[in-house]
Amino acid sequence: MSKARTWKELPKGAVSYRSSRDYKTGDWGVDAPRIDQAKCVKCNLCHMLCPEGCIAVREDGSPEPDLDYCKGCGICAKECPVKAIEMVRK
Amino acid sequence: MAKQELLGLNGNEASAYATKQVNPDVVAAYPITPQTIIVERFSEYVADGLVDTEFVAVESEHSAMSCSVGASAAGARAFTATAANGLALMWEILYIASSLRLPIVMAVANRALSGPINIHNDHSDAMGARDSGWIQIFCENAQEVYDASITAWRIAEHPRVQLPVMVCMDGFTISHTMENVMTLPDDAVKKFVGEREFIRVEGHMGEAELRLDPEAPLTMGPLDLQDFYFEHKIHQVDAMDDALEAIKDVDEEWAKVSGRGYGYAEPYLMGDAEVAVIGMGSAMGTVRHVVDELRQEGVNAGMVKLRLFRPFPAAELKKAVGRVPMLGVMEKCISFGAPASPLMEEIMTAYYHDKEKPMMANYVVGLGGRDVSPAMIREIYGSLLKNRKAGKVSKPMSYIGVRGD
The missing domain is CATH 3.40.50.970 (Thiamin diphosphate (ThDP)-binding fold, Pyr/PP domains)
Structure with missing residues (x-):
């Protein structure tokens, strides 16, 4: 239970008064990706396929997941062509 | 105007x-x-x-x-x-x-x-x-x-x-x-x-009008x-x-x-009414006609037409019903398995905490477009008068115009 606002203080129409960035949904997941950067070929498939959009690309082209938003679905690991991603318990 | x-x-x-x-x-x-x-x-x-x-x-x-x-x-x-x-x-x-x-x-x-x-x-x-x-x-x-x-x-x-x-x-x-x-x-x-x-x-980007607008998301x-x-x-x-x-x-x-205002609940000849029918929709025009006839025959009949169902105007409804001792709730709906039809349930709930309230009976009419005739409405008033005389409601729920009922 959020100790936030009473019904009188909430915006009408159930609109969100906070950004989705504030909702750290990463704690929903059980597993999280561990990336072996040595194996990674920087194809960016994981970045493109992540349904949460939580895998960023560093300047050097390597992927960096933000576990605050990763729900642990494992799509990145499944799709990685060089098997550089392994799903591990959070 | x-x-x-x-x-x-x-x-x-x-x-x-x-x-x-x-x-x-x-x-x-x-x-x-x-x-x-x-x-x-x-x-x-x-x-x-x-x-x-x-x-x-x-x-x-x-x-x-x-x-x-x-x-x-x-x-x-x-x-x-x-x-x-x-x-x-x-x-x-x-x-x-x-x-x-x-x-x-x-x-x-x-x-x-x-x-x-x-x-x-x-x-x-x-x-x-x-x-x-x-x-x-x-x-x-x-x-x-x-x-x-x-x-x-x-x-x-x-x-x-x-x-x-x-x-x-x-x-x-x-x-x-x-x-x-x-x-x-x-x-x-x-x-x-x-x-x-x-x-x-x-909103998440600050205050905005409650509508979708790309400029104020x-x-x-x-x-x-x-x-x-x-x-x-x-x-x-x-x-x-x-x-x-x-x-x-x-x-x-x-x-x-x-020049036309309606209010929520329109009383008709309720001042001295001994029996009255409350309901909604077109049938209330027929009820008004029957009330006029009954009045000519010396029956103190009245009626209340309810115009608003949600929100339920309990206070105005009670004001319109006034002190009539016997109220018939006429409606075109059944809630299967319920103790009464929806309008009756609402009205009874509205009155539950009141010390003074009319006796009430529920009359379901006109399902599937069956005509709600003056004769049927007279039957309702007849039933209300009988209850009024006996001082108790003999049948809380009736289906008017059903063959065999």
């Missing part, structure tokens, strides 16, 4: 004509008897260039209501119309419209729900939607349909309300029966409805779980409470413009 023109319109045409004068931004509808004439007429207005409306011919009522939700969320005035099974198909979206606080206006030509399939009038469709968070106005005749089809926008868009409104009319009895309807000039209606009002809300309809859903339901409760006052204000304003 504006100069008015007398037109011959049936209820559907009155709804379409009023909506033409309101000139909403979007009309999305799917044809279903006995509502079809509303959108048929309206599509003619669109074809003739008499309105600026975007007319969306959708593939189902589910889509009609979804389209109205989308349009209204984008800031448009959105109108639709339906009946019976069409309303049933809209079900899940009805709740979304009201919880997102979208002031959509919908005409409902009340019709029996299938099955067995039937196209004629009763109130089972609207009664099924009574918990959907919509305001529900029940009309007695085409004039009331015309008036309600205009005032509904002001009620829906009232800053303290922001809820969708159903304008209910009895299928065929009102929807297809031509009557004299006094209509206001277009500019008077335009002036009365004005522009849609938006409330301001706090809002998230509408997000996932709302254990931590906030309950509070948002209380918003709807609060809005319904406020709607009672808003509807009264809008009605009074309309009365100044049109």
